[in-house]
Amino acid sequence: xxxxxxxxxxxxxxxxxxxxxxxxxxxxxxxxxxxxxxxxxxxxxxxxxxxxxxxxxxxxxxxxxxxxxxxxxxxxxxxxxxxxxxxxxxxxxxxxxxxxxxxxxxxxxxxxxx
Amino acid sequence: xxxxxxxxxxxxxxxxxxxxxxxxxxxxxxxxxxxxxxxxxxxxxxxxxxxxxxxxxxxxxxxxxxxxxxxxxxxxxxxxxxxxxxxxxxxxxxxxxxxxxxxxxxxxxxxxxxxx
Numbered sequence: 021x022x023x024x025x026x027x028x029x030x031x032x033x034x035x036x037x038x039x040x041x042x043x044x045x046x047x048x049x050x051x052x053x054x055x056x057x058x059x060x061x062x063x064x065x066x067x068x069x070x071x072x073x074x075x076x077x078x079x080x081x082x083x084x085x086x087x088x089x090x091x092x093x094x095x096x097x098x099x100x101x102x103x104x105x106x107x108x109x110x111x112x113x114x115x116x117x118x119x120x121x122x123x124x125x126x127x128x129x130x131x132x133x134x
Numbered sequence: 135x136x137x138x139x140x141x142x143x144x145x146x147x148x149x150x151x152x153x154x155x156x157x158x159x160x161x162x163x164x165x166x167x168x169x170x171x172x173x174x175x176x177x178x179x180x181x182x183x184x185x186x187x188x189x190x191x192x193x194x195x196x197x198x199x200x201x202x203x204x205x206x207x208x209x210x211x212x213x214x215x216x217x218x219x220x221x222x223x224x225x226x227x228x229x230x231x232x233x234x235x236x237x238x239x240x241x242x243x244x245x246x247x248x249x250x
Contacts, residue, residue, distance in 0.1 A: 029174075054238075056239075056241075061243075061244075062243060062244075063138075063224055063226075063241035063242050063243045063244055064177075064224070064226075064239075064241045065241070066238045066239070066240075069238065110176060110177065115179075119165060119182055119184050119190075120165045120167075120182075120184075120228045120230070120237055120239065121167065121179050121182055121192065122177075122179075122239060123179075123193075124169075124176040124177040124178075125176055126174055126175060126176040127176050
């Protein structure tokens, strides 16, 4: 069975500093990995995905993520945080059913401090 | 573009009542799904559909029913509401299934349900 772990419930970072939101996964076979962001009282929005190829994936709003197969990790990063990046971030892995079902982590709340 | 539309946005029910959460998408997406979001638990899959007339259970299907009579609509029915079903519900859709690659899910804005 697949699983996703987001070890930090809360991450605080000063505006302008680099940010990292951690994610590790467990899945049989090749992983399909995703990051989504949720702003208050909104649905989830897609940030980026890893399917295959380059381990560094670039996405929306200046975010990127690094796929590390040996460490089974897919950490989300941004070189310079903005106050507007404050939100709830979810890592997800596609499950094994053959459909497009995603298995989500528990989420990490990012707060960027002005 | 409307995308994925969920109604109602808020609902309060009494234990034992039934209701239907509506979900409609205007993108001609094959795949549709329902998730529930609870604090500290992330999103959990309730039911999903890979096309009209086809539905299947997700991780937490008990107490919920779905149907997919058209490509556009995927309603979620609560048969007899319980306090444990108090949650925020999200509908999501995508263009295809695994044959089309790892397609991105488009989410609705959510429906907040409280069961007293």
